[in-house]
Amino acid sequence: MRQIILDTETTGLEVRQGHRLVEIACVEMIERRLTGRHYQTYLNPDRAIDEGARQVTGIEDEFLLDKPRFGEVVQEFLAFIDGAELVIHNASFDIGFLNAELALLANGLGKIGDRCSVLDTLAMARERYPGQRNSLDALCKRLGVDNSRRDLHGGLIDAQLLADVYLAMTSGQSALDLSFERVGDQRQQAVIVIPVSLRVRPLVLRAANDELVLHEQRLDALDKSAGGQSVWRQAD
Incomplete structure (x- = not known):
């Protein structure tokens, strides 16, 4: 089974207020093992980032000025996720923004649900841990996932952490290190799995x-x- 763990960052919280994507990040997992393949891009949203979003992500407006617009990378992005199950924390948020970006292109690309199934780890966590905090940070703490690298919310880091959390919630296994370490221009994975x-x-x-x-x-x-x-x- 091919799964894509996906995270996005945005200019603000409400897509209905015209907020846009500023980052898309995905890591690939096949048969519950990270393959080392990932997709990540920053995007020029053609609008300012809200102060709250800036504080959370650390992304500045000036940094995005020379980045591609969604329409310039959409084919590459869709090719990466096509046919996979998307694993997303609070999926309605990310899917809402992705579908809004697709709709702005008006070129018949449809919606994300036309290409992929979606698994929402927030809904899964709420079912398993009712009445508890189920943010990504809270789940990392509860399941023993090291999130010390998460000083700011970055798409690729969050996708890697979510892969850890997802495996811990669904298999009783602890992936101690699902991070990608940069070696030259390559990112290599190191996975240690302890079966229970x-x-x-x-x-x-x-x-x-x-x-x-x-x-x-x-x-x-x-x-x-x-x-x-x-x-x-x-x-x-």
Whole structure:
């Protein structure tokens, strides 16, 4: 099965207010293993970034001035994701922005759902951990995923972390390092997977005879101080 773990960054939170994409980042996974292939691009949104988004991403307007517009990279992007299952945290947000960008092109490319199925890890987390915080950072902490590299929200880092989180939530395995390290112009993956055995019986430690005698003596003392049978004797 081919899956693409995808993340985007935007100029603001509301696509209905005309906010645009400023980054798309994807990492490829086949049969639950990262392949080392990834797609990442910054985009010129032709509008200013909201201050809140700037603080979260660290991306400045000036940085994006010479970057391609979505229409210039759309074919390359669609070719990368075509036919895959997209794994996205809070998928409605990212898919909404991607579909809005496709609609602006008005060239009959359709919607993301025409090409890919979508798995929302936020919905999955809410089902598994009801009533708890299920942000990407919260899930990293809960599942033991190292997110110390995430000083700012960057698309590629977030996609890599989401791959870790997804594997931990769905397989009982911990991918200790799913990061891509730059070597020259290449990014190479290092994956360490620890399987969790479900067939090993738990070790049962039983009290020795002298420990049982001491236990009874302690209960007798509690009964005496309580003037009758103590709650500890009832629970014993």
